[in-house]
Amino acid sequence: MECYKCQSKTKSCGKSSLKLPFLSNNRQLFNKKVSSIPPIALVGMPNVGKSVLFNALTGIYMTVSNYPGTTVEVSRGLAQIGEETITVIDTPGMYSLMPISEEEKVARDLLLTEPVSAVVHVVDAKNLARMLPLTFQLMEAQLPVLLAVNMMDEARRYGITVQKDTLEIELQIPVVCMAAALNQGIEELRDRITPFIALQSTMVTV
Ligand SMILES: Nc1nc2c(ncn2[C@@H]2O[C@H](COP(=O)(O)OP(=O)(O)OP(=O)(O)O)[C@@H](O)[C@H]2O)c(=O)[nH]1
Numbered sequence: 001m002e003c004y005k006c007q008s009k010t011k012s013c014g015k016s017s018l019k020l021p022f023l024s025n026n027r028q029l030f031n032k033k034v035s036s037i038p039p040i041a042l043v044g045m046p047n048v049g050k051s052v053l054f055n056a057l058t059g060i061y062m063t064v065s066n067y068p069g070t071t072v073e074v075s076r077g078l079a080q081i082g083e084e085t086i087t088v089i090d091t092p093g094m095y096s097l098m099p100i101s102e103e104e105k106v107a108r109d110l111l112l113t114e115p116v117s118a119v120v121h122v123v124d125a126k127n128l129a130r131m132l133p134l135t136f137q138l139m140e141a142q143l144p145v146l147l148a149v150n151m152m153d154e155a156r157r158y159g160i161t162v163q164k165d166t167l168e169i170e171l172q173i174p175v176v177c178m179a180a181a182l183n184q185g186i187e188e189l190r191d192r193i194t195p196f197i198a199l200q201s202t203m204v205t206v
């Protein structure tokens with residue numbers, strides 16, 4: 001195990017033996033100054049691909065599976081977003097902002113207690129109608145929401161099309177279509193987050 005502070009492979013650096021594997025995993029970002037911009041939270045229903053997206057953005061492997069409820073606690077990692085190195089938070093799946101399960105409470109509490117610069121609501125392109133009510137709840141809670149319509153590869157296979165431009169006009173938030181498991185749409189999401197965060201900070205300070 002490397003020291004998470006100095007990355008020395010010896011045990012004698014004396015700085016810390018704390019195990020923070022995510023920091024040694026995304027090593028390219030380790031020496032970069034972490035931005036003062038608040039974290040970006042990935043939220044959404046179970047099994048929509050939040051952890052796959054987290055892996056793609058941060059380079060850290062979080063357990064991913066085809067069973068809902070895989071992620072039960074919050075995980076953090078660093079992602080390069082434009083010029084900034086920003087913390088990204090993976091959250092347990094939640095169906096609504098009025099939680100029933102303990103995992104949902106973890107996600108809800110994070111959103112209500114921690115300042116975030118962006119909330120990426122990850123949805124399954126095959127089940128948009130079931131997922132958009134949570135988008136509205138997040139927006140109503142005045143959270144800075146972007147919509148990540150994931151699993152576009154599966155949606156295409158089922159002949160489902162997503163009218164991204166119409167969604168953006170109707171919701172008045174940025175919408176990115178992606179297939180996180182195929183690494184598609186990740187760069188577009190990064191590109192959309194940068195101006196979005198800049199706009200949010202202007203709106204707060206004006
Ligand atoms: N085909 C396809 N599968 C995907 C995509 N993104 C994620 N998956 C798969 O969907 C399943 C769920 O992915 P996770 O990342 O674990 O989902 P999650 O939202 O973190 O789920 P919870 O932790 O339970 O809330 C896994 O089997 C992934 O491989 C995608 O874009 N396309």
Ligand SMILES: [Mg+2]
Nearest residue numbers: 050051070071
């Ligand atoms: Mg997960």
